[in-house]
Amino acid sequence: MxxxxxxxxxxxxxxxxxxxxxxxxxxxxxxxxxxxxxxxVYKIGIYGWRKRCLYLFVLLLLIILLVNFALTIWILKVMWFSPTGMGHLRVMKDGLRLEGESEFLFSLYAKEIHSRVDSSLLLQSAKNVTVNACNSGGNVTGRLTVGPKMVEVQSQEFQINSEDGKPLFTVDEQEVVVGTDKLRVTGPEGALFEHSVETPLVSADPFEDLSLESPTRSLSMNAPKGVHIKAHAGKIEALSQMDVVFHSSDGMLVLDAETVCLPKLVQGTWGPAGSSQGLYEICVCPDGKLYLTVAGTGSTCHENSHICP
Known part of the structure; x- marks a missing residue:
């Protein structure tokens, strides 16, 4: 209706x-x-204790927001955050720049590390400093460890080069190469070689003696074209507790000097009457032993051969 x-x-x-x-x-x-x-009449809304709890929750969220904002400002101030980096760390166009002293708690991976032009690079650790080089598979191919008592290098080859790239010292599994013009050993006991040594020249410093010594074994010097021993301002001494043997397989032994002295050479008996008492003859035994005998008009070596064993 x-x-x-x-x-x-x-x-x-x-x-x-x-x-x-x-x-x-x-x-x-x-x-x-x-x-x-x-x-x-129906009332719509939150009343009573629910309303008070809602206001309290909103107030708590506001307090947390203010605390987080204050902590964020404090962290930014303490860590020295800036548009170019954080603290001593600066983000440059060609990489990262770190000024002052810094401490790394875990591993550091970098392609290149170098210091400023006017300062040196210092790597310091309480125990040791280890630098590893790895391949694409993650396996360590080279390692340098600097410890409190020893510097250890694990690699297939260790090489030290000069400023112009010339190898000065090279070590591998086969040999050790010293590329300098002169190797100087300043130790009071010299250099100790357990095996053979190959070198074109062995010399001592000026006004110093050169000694080649083998305390318990023999000393051998071999060269396909000869061994030259020279003393420009002194004498050469060969001392041995046993025998000194000069052997020439294809040639002769030459003693070229104004005076050849054999002070402890065994002397033979007197020669026959009428011989020159002031002259001596050097005789050789079948085993190579030398002895002196008074020279006569002829050879007296046969007469005094009883000296030979």
Whole structure:
């Protein structure tokens, strides 16, 4: 029905002071309808202890936000964050630049490490400093360890070069090469070689003696074109507890000097009458032993051969 209101109430509940009714109203525009006096009002929102808890939670979040903001500002100030880096660390166009002293707690991986032009590079550790070189598979191919008592290098070859790239010292599994013009040994006991030594020249410093010594074994010098021993301003001594043997397989032994002295050479007996008492003859035993005998008009070596064993 147009312009009318229909109210439907539950029968038998008129005694209840507040009665819930459902009204279905259809009106036309401009029609005024009076609302019933008794109608229920529902409040929408959070009230009571729930409201207080909500405000307290919002306040707690605000406090946490302020504390985080203050800690962030403090960390930025302490760590010296800047648009170019952090603290002593600067991000450069060609890499990273670290000024002052820094401590690394774990491994450091870098392609190249170098110091400033006006200062040196110092790597310091409480125990040791280890530098490793690895291949693409992660295996260590070279290692340099600087410890408190020893410097250890693990590699297939160890080489020291000069400023112009000339090898000065090279060590591998086969040999040790010293590329300098002169190897100087300044120890008081000289140099000790357990095996053979190959060198074109062995010399001593000026005004110093050169000694080649083998305390318990023999000393041998071999060269395909000869061995030259020279003393420009002194004498050469060959001392041996046993025998000194000069052997020439294809040639002769030449003693070229103004005077050849054999002070402890065994002398033979006197020669026959009429011999030159001031002259001596050097005789050789079959085993190479030399002895002196008084020279005569002929050889007296056979007469005094009883000296030979």
């Amino acid at each position: 147009k312009g009318n209101a229909v109210a439907v109430c539950a029968p038998g509940l008129q005694e209840v002071q507040q009665m819930v009714c459902e009204q279905y109203t259809t009106t036309t525009e401009g029609t005024h309808i009076e609302r019933p006096e008794n109608q229920s």
